[in-house]
Amino acid sequence: MYCPPDTFTSYQFTPSPAEVADIFHVPLSTFLSDKQPPLISHTVQQHTSYFDLHHFNVEFMGKEFDVQGITAHLCVFIAAIGLSRGPDFEYSLPTEYCVVSEGIRDSVTKLMSV
Numbered sequence: 433m434y435c436p437p438d439t440f441t442s443y444q445f446t447p448s449p450a451e452v453a454d455i456f457h458v459p460l461s462t463f464l465s466d467k468q469p470p471l472i473s474h475t476v477q478q479h480t481s482y483f484d485l486h487h488f489n490v491e492f493m494g495k496e497f498d499v500q501g502i503t504a505h506l507c508v509f510i511a512a513i514g515l516s517r518g519p520d521f522e523y524s525l526p527t528e529y530c531v532v533s534e535g536i537r538d539s540v541t542k543l544m545s546v
Contacts, residue, residue, distance in 0.1 A: 456492035460511035463488060463504070466520035483524050509540060518544040 447455060462468075468489070475484050486508070487500030499507060512518055513536075523544060 454495070454497065456490070456495070456497055458490045458492060458497075458499075460507070460514050462490060463499075463507040463511040464515060464517065464519040486523075512540050512543045516543065 471487050471489075483505075485501050486504045487498055488504055488507070490497050490499060508519060508523060
């Protein structure tokens with residue numbers, strides 16, 4: 433898929449109400465900070481791999497949102513890449529299963545271990 437460079441400034445994205453309940457803004461640093469550490473919802477084990485699924489309670493315009501599961505995992509992952517650092521709290525990446533390329537996974541693993 434090709435997206436022209438001006439796609440995100442010229443195209444009006446419209447969320448599907450069937451898929452998106454709300455849109456809110458949260459600084460990426462929220463997902464790396466230990467000021468309000470995430471709650472561990474449960475540990476996933478698949479074959480010999482395991483990792484914790486977290487959830488974050490975040491507030492935007494007077495409403496509270498619970499970011500959890502794979503969405504929370506992706507937010508931590510994207511924040512680590514975007515801010516070039518790991519989280520301030522203990523966080524484990526899956527040891528076997530990951531939906532990104534090995535190169536990205538290795539880069540993020542290095543960030544997470546700093």
